[in-house]
Amino acid sequence: MANDQRWHMRIGEVAELTGLPLRSIRHYEDAGLVAPSACSRGGLHLYTPADVERLGVVRRMRRLEFTLDEIRELLGIVDRIAVVDDPPGDEELETLRARLEVYRRTVDTRCAVLGARLREAEDFAATLRAVADHLDHDRVG
Template sequence: MAEQQQMQIGEVAERTSLSLRTIRHYEEVGLVIPSARSKGGFRLYTEADVERLLVIRRMKPLDFSLDEMRDLLEITDRLAADQPPVGEELALLRERLDAYREATEVRCGKLRGQLLAAEDFAATLRARLGA
């Protein structure tokens, strides 16, 4: 198996558009754990770590709490495990995942409504400037 490319935190921050401080915070609260450390003690991340951070970043504007993020990541980790769940455990995980999907759709709808209101306000300001 080929060795995975490892990145330092600065490259990960650039790729995810997250600050170093935010990435370190997510590590402190257990949402992401660097895959390795260099001999000098620097955090090293893999592509899978970057993908995990991107999931977290996408959840943030939808106002998911850290606990909800942690729960969702645990669900997806379990579903993607080398020995995936079966039977009742699989059904329960899929049910929980579907609840997050539903919550996401509701929250996206709310954001779309807020965006429409903001665009309407911007149009009102443009019209007043033109008057």
């Protein structure tokens, strides 16, 4: 293994850091969303902090109900924008920006929906608390 061994983590450490089950990490590998940056002599997959960050993006997108294909596309956009040795030209960059904007708007919409659901759940919880308080008050009085 290389001298930068300290920057590599095993899958169990990555699972702990990301909150993802091992099975999900392996599934995302199989789906091509993330690839281990190295393998140990024993064949263990090793990950870098950048891999952990990428898995964090995948986790957040899955929680917002994006499909694996959508996640793959967004990661591809981000990867392409980050290329230094062959940066995208103006036309490609505009296309990438437009696709990125679609994802941003989608996330904004999904956040608004989740916010509305949360408010509805909070209202319902308050109603149940009021009913319980009323029952408690009736028993005391």
